[in-house]
Amino acid sequence: MSPKTETVPRQAMREQPPQExxxxxxxxxxxxxxQQALAEASRCLQCKKPKCIExxxxxVDIPGFIALVQEGxxxxxxxxxxxxxxxxxxxxxxxxxxxxxxxxxxxxxxxDPVAVGRLERFVADWEREHNVVERPHTAPPTGKRVAMxxxxxxxxxxxxxxxxxxxEVTVFEALHEMGGVLVYGIPEFRLPKKILRxxxxxxxxxxxxxxxxxxxxxxxxxxxxxxxxxxxxxxIGTGAGLPHFMGVPGENLMGVYSANEFLTRSNxxxxxxxxxxxxxxxxxxxxxxxxxxxxxxxxxxRTALRLGADKVILAYxxxxxxxxxxxxxxxxxxxxxxxxxxxxxxxxxxGDERGWVTSAIMQKMELGEPDDSxxxxxxxxxGSEYEEPIDVAIIAIGAGANPLISSTTPDLxxxxxxYIVSDPETGATSIPGVYAGGDIVTGSATVIEAMGAGRRxxxxxxxxxLGTKAEGQPTADA
Amino acid sequence: MNEIIAKEEIAPSTYxxxxxxxxIAKKRKAGQFVIIRTHDGGERVPLTIVxxxxxxxxxxxxxxxxxxxxKELAQLGVGDRLLxxxxxxxxxxxxxxxxxxxxxxxxxxxxxxxxxxxxxxxAGNDLIGIIGxxxxxxxxxxKELGAICSRLEVATDDGSYGHQGFxxxxxxxxIDEGEKIAFVLAVxxxxxxxxxxxxxKTYGTPTMVSLNPIxxxxxxxxxxxxxxxxxxTKFACVDGPEFDGHEVNFDLLMKRQGTxxxxxxxxxxxxxxxxxxxxxxx
Ligand SMILES: Cc1cc2nc3c(=O)[nH]c(=O)nc-3n(C[C@H](O)[C@H](O)[C@H](O)COP(=O)(O)OP(=O)(O)OC[C@H]3O[C@@H](n4cnc5c(N)ncnc54)[C@H](O)[C@@H]3O)c2cc1C
Ligand SMILES: Cc1cc2nc3c(=O)[nH]c(=O)nc-3n(C[C@H](O)[C@H](O)[C@H](O)COP(=O)(O)OP(=O)(O)OC[C@H]3O[C@@H](n4cnc5c(N)ncnc54)[C@H](O)[C@@H]3O)c2cc1C
Ligand code: SF4
Ligand code: SF4
Ligand code: FES
Numbered sequence: 136m137s138p139k140t141e142t143v144p145r146q147a148m149r150e151q152p153p154q155e156x157x158x159x160x161x162x163x164x165x166x167x168x169x170q171q172a173l174a175e176a177s178r179c180l181q182c183k184k185p186k187c188i189e190x191x192x193x194x195v196d197i198p199g200f201i202a203l204v205q206e207g208x209x210x211x212x213x214x215x216x217x218x219x220x221x222x223x224x225x226x227x228x229x230x231x232x233x234x235x236x237x238x239x240x241x242x243x244x245x246x247d248p249v250a251v252g253r254l255e256r257f258v259a260d261w262e263r264e265h266n267v268v269e270r271p272h273t274a275p276p277t278g279k280r281v282a283m284x285x286x287x288x289x290x291x292x293x294x295x296x297x298x299x300x301x302x303e304v305t306v307f308e309a310l311h312e313m314g315g316v317l318v319y320g321i322p323e324f325r326l327p328k329k330i331l332r333x334x335x336x337x338x339x340x341x342x343x344x345x346x347x348x349x350x351x352x353x354x355x356x357x358x359x360x361x362x363x364x365x366x367x368x369x370x371i372g373t374g375a376g377l378p379h380f381m382g383v384p385g386e387n388l389m390g391v392y393s394a395n396e397f398l399t400r401s402n403x404x405x406x407x408x409x410x411x412x413x414x415x416x417x418x419x420x421x422x423x424x425x426x427x428x429x430x431x432x433x434x435x436x437r438t439a440l441r442l443g444a445d446k447v448i449l450a451y452x453x454x455x456x457x458x459x460x461x462x463x464x465x466x467x468x469x470x471x472x473x474x475x476x477x478x479x480x481x482x483x484x485x486g487d488e489r490g491w492v493t494s495a496i497m498q499k500m501e502l503g504e505p506d507d508s509x510x511x512x513x514x515x516x517x518g519s520e521y522e523e524p525i526d527v528a529i530i531a532i533g534a535g536a537n538p539l540i541s542s543t544t545p546d547l548x549x550x551x552x553x554y555i556v557s558d559p560e561t562g563a564t565s566i567p568g569v570y571a572g573g574d575i576v577t578g579s580a581t582v583i584e585a586m587g588a589g590r591r592x593x594x595x596x597x598x599x600x601l602g603t604k605a606e607g608q609p610t611a612d613a
Numbered sequence: 614m615n616e617i618i619a620k621e622e623i624a625p626s627t628y629x630x631x632x633x634x635x636x637i638a639k640k641r642k643a644g645q646f647v648i649i650r651t652h653d654g655g656e657r658v659p660l661t662i663v664x665x666x667x668x669x670x671x672x673x674x675x676x677x678x679x680x681x682x683x684k685e686l687a688q689l690g691v692g693d694r695l696l697x698x699x700x701x702x703x704x705x706x707x708x709x710x711x712x713x714x715x716x717x718x719x720x721x722x723x724x725x726x727x728x729x730x731x732x733x734x735x736a737g738n739d740l741i742g743i744i745g746x747x748x749x750x751x752x753x754x755x756k757e758l759g760a761i762c763s764r765l766e767v768a769t770d771d772g773s774y775g776h777q778g779f780x781x782x783x784x785x786x787x788i789d790e791g792e793k794i795a796f797v798l799a800v801x802x803x804x805x806x807x808x809x810x811x812x813x814k815t816y817g818t819p820t821m822v823s824l825n826p827i828x829x830x831x832x833x834x835x836x837x838x839x840x841x842x843x844x845x846t847k848f849a850c851v852d853g854p855e856f857d858g859h860e861v862n863f864d865l866l867m868k869r870q871g872t873x874x875x876x877x878x879x880x881x882x883x884x885x886x887x888x889x890x891x892x893x894x895x
Contacts, residue, residue: 309830311699354637378836393836399835
């Protein structure tokens, strides 16, 4: 390849300046201009054996789409990605590229990798903003019906793939809006909801039926869907939405939230416009402490700041190197003035006579031997406690499996921690015709991994539906 | 779906709605609730399912217009649609034949008692009912409960109807008279459920109460509805809403219910202000 590629540096993306953006909920990165996209695309060496693809859980044809960008064929570039990834505008924004596709880019060895995510975002936005989004082709109806439970990235991807193959798909979502974590968890300033809604509209245009406020396990069980409602197969993509608490004294004080509640109030219920466009309240703390070190913690901290906090502390029990959040989010949080209190953990929350949280008793930690996750285990330092005044605490230490489905589906095998056991290649569960994927199988992971699981399951469900047809076995509705 | 088929003002500021949702109508069991929204941007409001008509495909809700969202709900009329309604949520009431059971309702809390009373009756229980309200005109469902209970007592705080005093006074009187009550179910304002639980505890009578902490999703996803029962944290929307009254930390529940007092005030002031504005404009 020509050496000219070395002379073009990795293109930075324009962003709202930190002082300005902490006062609004608008998106922080503003995206590439066409010139920037062309410059960035020119850096790609079009490797014969592209390493980058191996890092992408859905194997996006990275050099393929970048070649189209190089030619200025932006919409074509977006369509190339959509062959394997139905939500490029979302993934370009939220994938942890630094540990997935970009980390393996050959350029990363000598200088900076190609900004795959930013280019992905650029082409998807370009296609949408120029109104040239094409509805994917759908095969003639097969007469088979499939139910998706949950409308997160896993369910939406599985739905899209099955609809393309001609199956009749219904998505059942417990909340009043489609999108899973993408709508209730990830804040507007990272993923504008408008983008997601447009992606979901595409699904609707493909004939996918979308049923909100449908809590499966309560409104109907999986068995009922298959016997009474005539679904031939079911995909479970219910996510890992059960919030974990720390189990320390004072955790039920007022002003103490799970990250799920805090983010749901702010995002899904739009509590940031309470009193204007929304009726759901949220506590707007002045001194907020977020406990945790992942994306969820960063999102909570940055949301609290935008709701008007003077000081936001992020307390994490390990060191910075162990923080599971995306590098870009940690960077953004620091730029905005979030204070990181590393190697500290609250051991108690204290409140006033009304029952409102007023302080956290913090303990310092040091790193000991590695634990089963390979990360060094934090151990408390004796006598290191101190008191930190706060008026809101947000607990973002992880989430588990919601038992709504497993407790109402007797034959569904789950593991010790309540996650559904399913074949990693096909998503098949212990019940014939029932598949599962995404966070409800793996525990909290990433958007693109959930999408990968949805795709694999769609392929397997397609086989299953054809198989039962070919062998003339009785299907659920026969 | 979600269309209001019938509306009735059953007491001042207390309304009964029949809402078309055949799937919930078919599936619901005593003790369960729904979460509704009236409009985009509206709150998710939990309301107990009071009954359903499987043939007509309707679900009955009874609510009191106490604040911003319930007042908005009260503005709707026959033919209007709720924006969404999710359910049936929560665990169904555990029903068994206790022999003689006492069902107690306070204020609008009398409404959720009705389906449970029905189910208890069906299971063979001999039922005593005690319902209470601040004043005579707020007493609801007397006729309906009267038809199920072998004995129904009414109490009003101001003595304008039935016994003067609280439902607990009546319960005490029945116990003193020698009624052998094997089980008590109480639904109403939190102080009432606490008072009932305190009383029955002294007699060791098993008592269930239906808690109404502030909720958001109602599916176990947010933990906002957490309550303390027997020293353990539970999510009322999925583990309840009914719990052993002798184990509930009522103090904590009442505090948490007050979390958004200032905002609720703001919302209702704002609404009142808007209405004044509207009237002035007319
Ligand atoms: C705040 C936050 C920030 C994150 N940031 C990132 C990021 O930057 N990058 C990244 O890659 N990943 C991120 N993640 C992780 C990522 O969002 C998840 O891994 C991904 O969304 C999992 O997708 P899913 O389809 O398995 O489930 P989910 O997205 O969790 O969706 C599951 C859906 O199922 C619904 N549901 C549950 N039970 C039922 C039922 N019984 N009936 C009907 N519906 C039901 C739920 O309401 C929900 O809408 C973040 C997660 C959170 C919480
Ligand atoms: C499981 C359950 C079943 C219920 N069943 C009924 C019923 O059958 N009939 C009825 O009239 N009411 C019922 N309620 C209470 C009803 O949901 C509240 O009255 C309503 O949400 C108040 O909203 P508001 O905006 O009108 O009043 P606000 O002025 O906002 O609040 C008034 C009071 O209602 C409570 N409240 C506020 N928001 C919520 C919320 N999101 N979730 C729960 N409580 C809240 C608070 O404690 C507050 O002090 C039930 C509540 C629960 C949790
Ligand atoms: S989907 Fe994510 S991991 Fe795959 S190429 Fe795009 S940004 Fe990279
Ligand atoms: S590894 Fe890097 S340079 Fe090579 S094709 Fe992929 S993005 Fe382009
Ligand atoms: S209301 Fe969110 S967990 Fe119960």
